[in-house]
Amino acid sequence: MLVLAIETSCDETAAAIVDERVRVLSSVVSTQVELHAPFGGVVPEIASRAHLELVLPVVQQAVSDAGIRIDEVELFAATRGPGLAGALIVGVAAAKAFALVFDRPFVGVNHHEGHLYAAVLQEPDLAPPFMTLIVSGGHTMIVATDAFGCYRILGRTVDDAAGEAFDKVARYCGLGYPGGPIIDQLAATGDPLAVRLPRPMLHDGYDFSFSGLKTAVVRYFDDHPQTRVVDLAAGFQAAAVEVLTTKLVKATVDEHMDTMVIGGGVAANSALRAAVVAAGETAGIRVVVPDRAFCTDNAAMIGAAALAQFARDGSDGLPSSLASSVVPGLRLS
Numbered sequence: 001m002l003v004l005a006i007e008t009s010c011d012e013t014a015a016a017i018v019d020e021r022v023r024v025l026s027s028v029v030s031t032q033v034e035l036h037a038p039f040g041g042v043v044p045e046i047a048s049r050a051h052l053e054l055v056l057p058v059v060q061q062a063v064s065d066a067g068i069r070i071d072e073v074e075l076f077a078a079t080r081g082p083g084l085a086g087a088l089i090v091g092v093a094a095a096k097a098f099a100l101v102f103d104r105p106f107v108g109v110n111h112h113e114g115h116l117y118a119a120v121l122q123e124p125d126l127a128p129p130f131m132t133l134i135v136s137g138g139h140t141m142i143v144a145t146d147a148f149g150c151y152r153i154l155g156r157t158v159d160d161a162a163g164e165a166f167d168k169v170a171r172y173c174g175l176g177y178p179g180g181p182i183i184d185q186l187a188a189t190g191d192p193l194a195v196r197l198p199r200p201m202l203h204d205g206y207d208f209s210f211s212g213l214k215t216a217v218v219r220y221f222d223d224h225p226q227t228r229v230v231d232l233a234a235g236f237q238a239a240a241v242e243v244l245t246t247k248l249v250k251a252t253v254d255e256h257m258d259t260m261v262i263g264g265g266v267a268a269n270s271a272l273r274a275a276v277v278a279a280g281e282t283a284g285i286r287v288v289v290p291d292r293a294f295c296t297d298n299a300a301m302i303g304a305a306a307l308a309q310f311a312r313d314g315s316d317g318l319p320s321s322l323a324s325s326v327v328p329g330l331r332l333s
């Protein structure tokens with residue numbers, strides 16, 4: 001079975017073809033970063049208009065890269081939430097239109113579940129139970145996966161998401177947008193011990209707080225304007241990574257699980273990837289780190305989640321009805 005998946009929840013227009021063995025036949029991601037960069041963040045209206053222009057060319061490219069004909073696709077899927085309403089509608093409308101035209105089922109996918117399935121693209125044999133850290137621009141959570149489709153949220157951020165903190169720190173320091181990859185690159189040449197920053201809520205349950213850390217960086221920079229930006233970036237990244245890794249390991253151990261995985265845009269961060277792998281080795285926990293391209297928003301992860309959801313529930317349920325709507329505030333449950 002081939003699935004064509006579309007992802008338009010935020011500022012990437014993406015399409016992918018994935019087969020029933022979760023092999024990625026193609027994955028096309030068209031980023032709108034340059035359109036939003038002058039504003040220092042995603043502008044919803046601009047995102048929706050760009051998705052409208054890009055969605056069909058991106059789908060065509062995905063079909064052509066996979067070397068298939070679109071009428072060979074047996075399942076059409078799109079992210080139904082969470083995300084920007086106007087952006088989600090474009091992908092969902094396109095996938096439903098294809099489903100109608102080719103008389104195939106449609107599946108609406110939860111974007112968080114997609115991030116979780118990036119680990120399945122990496123290791124198709126991955127089986128629950130396992131612990132997941134989902135870290136993106138809009139969300140930060142620790143999710144216990146007891147079974148696919150059955151999730152317990154153990155902790156989440158009480159203020160900013162981790163990616164949001166990376167982006168805001170970079171913006172304040174005049175480094176550009178999006179901040180995550182820029183800080184990642186700068187930190188590589190900085191001294192993570194030169195600027196000592198707080199580790200908010202480090203030993204305080206599974207919830208996170210990144211707003212105070214962001215403010216601490218801003219204050220430090222105001223008070224020490226001579227600080228090398230690479231050291232500030234390294235110090236901030238080290239603090240964020242320590243908190244994320246510590247809580248992921250603690251949750252895995254507390255829940256007696258032997259596998260932990262990471263997903264979401266911030267899971268592309270070099271220091272986080274290295275820290276989680278090292279922590280896993282120390283604690284004797286298996287670690288699954290998806291390829292960087294499947295951490296940031298992409299449609300292959302949506303395709304993997306869609307195949308599993310379709311195998312589990314078919315397309316009769318509400319998320320997959322052609323009459324279903326997008327859910328901008330959709331949660332994982």
Ligand code: KG4
Pocket residue numbers: 010135136137138139162163164166167178179180181184264265266267268269270295296297
């Ligand atoms: O998952 P994603 O692509 O979109 C959302 O669902 O939000 O995540 C985007 C976030 C942005 O905040 C971006 O700065 C961050 O992921 N990010 C990174 C890196 N690459 C992307 N953060 C840290 N290091 C990176 N290498």
Ligand code: ZN
Pocket residue numbers: 111115136137264265296297
């Ligand atoms: Zn995402």
